[in-house]
Amino acid sequence: MNSTTIFINIFTMSCLIFAFIKDRAKTKRSLILAVKSFFRIIPTVLIIIILIGLLLGFVPSSEISKIVGEQSGVGGVILVALFGAILHIPALISFPLAASLLKSGASIVAVAAFITTLTMIGTVTLPLEIKELGKKIALLRNGISFIIAIIIAFIMGAIL
Amino acid sequence: MRKDMKEKQKKVILRDWGLVSITLIIMITLLSVFPEKQEVVITTSWKFFIEMIWILPAVMVLMGLFAVWVSKETIVKYLGKTSGIRGIFLAIFLGALPTGPLYVAFPIAAGLIKKGARISNILIFLSAWACIKIPQEMVELQFLGAKFMALRLVLTIVFVIIMGVFIEQVIEWSDKKTVKNAEL
Numbered sequence: 001m002n003s004t005t006i007f008i009n010i011f012t013m014s015c016l017i018f019a020f021i022k023d024r025a026k027t028k029r030s031l032i033l034a035v036k037s038f039f040r041i042i043p044t045v046l047i048i049i050i051l052i053g054l055l056l057g058f059v060p061s062s063e064i065s066k067i068v069g070e071q072s073g074v075g076g077v078i079l080v081a082l083f084g085a086i087l088h089i090p091a092l093i094s095f096p097l098a099a100s101l102l103k104s105g106a107s108i109v110a111v112a113a114f115i116t117t118l119t120m121i122g123t124v125t126l127p128l129e130i131k132e133l134g135k136k137i138a139l140l141r142n143g144i145s146f147i148i149a150i151i152i153a154f155i156m157g158a159i160l
Numbered sequence: 161m162r163k164d165m166k167e168k169q170k171k172v173i174l175r176d177w178g179l180v181s182i183t184l185i186i187m188i189t190l191l192s193v194f195p196e197k198q199e200v201v202i203t204t205s206w207k208f209f210i211e212m213i214w215i216l217p218a219v220m221v222l223m224g225l226f227a228v229w230v231s232k233e234t235i236v237k238y239l240g241k242t243s244g245i246r247g248i249f250l251a252i253f254l255g256a257l258p259t260g261p262l263y264v265a266f267p268i269a270a271g272l273i274k275k276g277a278r279i280s281n282i283l284i285f286l287s288a289w290a291c292i293k294i295p296q297e298m299v300e301l302q303f304l305g306a307k308f309m310a311l312r313l314v315l316t317i318v319f320v321i322i323m324g325v326f327i328e329q330v331i332e333w334s335d336k337k338t339v340k341n342a343e344l
Contacts (some may be wrong), residue, residue: 125266144326
């Protein structure tokens with residue numbers, strides 16, 4: 001266990017105790033919701049964790065870094081960003097995946113681009129976004145988000 | 161209607177666990193063909209599993225608490241009447257609260273725009289909702305480190321604000337154009 005884990009758990013515990021003192025019924029509802037969403041996300045977590053194991057075990061770092069590493073260039077980054085935009089996996093689970101990619105030779109730029117497009121852009125939810133907010137706003141938001149994600153990724157690569 | 165929902169949920173659960181089984185079978189097959197890889201794959205997966213299982217319950221509890229405590233009405237109330245720098249930061253803060261998936265935010269945003277809220281603030285709110293969730297930042301901190309998480313957070317906030325203001329300008333400009341065309 002590292003300090004981040006301890007911090008997260010203590011923080012949540014304090015929130016929970018505070019909530020419990022304020023309103024028991026509401027806290028109970030929150031906990032039921034938490035248990036439900038926990039069991040809903042567990043299968044996806046297991047799948048990603050197995051895939052991470054296989055990825056690190058079978059795909060050599062040199063291959064990963066060729067596609068998404070330092071030498072992949074702008075093309076590689078855009079490719080990863082596109083993947084992030086299309087994929088529909090919970091952001092929570094994308095972080096261990098991103099960490100494993102980093103460990104096995106992916107560049108910071110590629111990983112940052114992947115996470116940012118994954119969270120900011122929703123291809124699956126785009127029809128709903130268009131319906132609620134109109135074509136103009138929805139397409140502008142998703143399109144510009146893609147460009148922003150690439151810019152953020154390259155700035156991060158330059159700094160870190 | 162409720163029964164329909166339950167049926168649908170059951171199907172999703174079945175599908176998800178089906179996918180888990182398929183992945184497991186693939187892993188077992190691969191590992192029995194290449195036994196020399198067993199150790200690396202299993203220790204890696206196990207390490208990530210332990211890391212995940214230590215934070216996931218806490219993250220879920222936090223999301224549950226916020227979902228129940230911060231209602232849609234609260235968000236609408238605060239976001240509807242704000243402006244200026246304070247409005248921007250309130251939009252980011254309200255968006256960052258873990259109160260549900262993105263598709264919940266679309267109708268809230270649409271309702272606020274119809275009520276006359278600033279488009280830039282609503283877009284900042286939507287983007288914050290999509291990518292700056294508090295529990296999400298915690299998991300990012302856990303797996304990618306403080307530097308990575310903090311830098312990405314700051315850059316995202318800056319660029320999301322720029323995007324919000326920019327899209328508002330574009331929308332206002334194109335609305336003006338259509339009004340002019342209609343007058344002609």
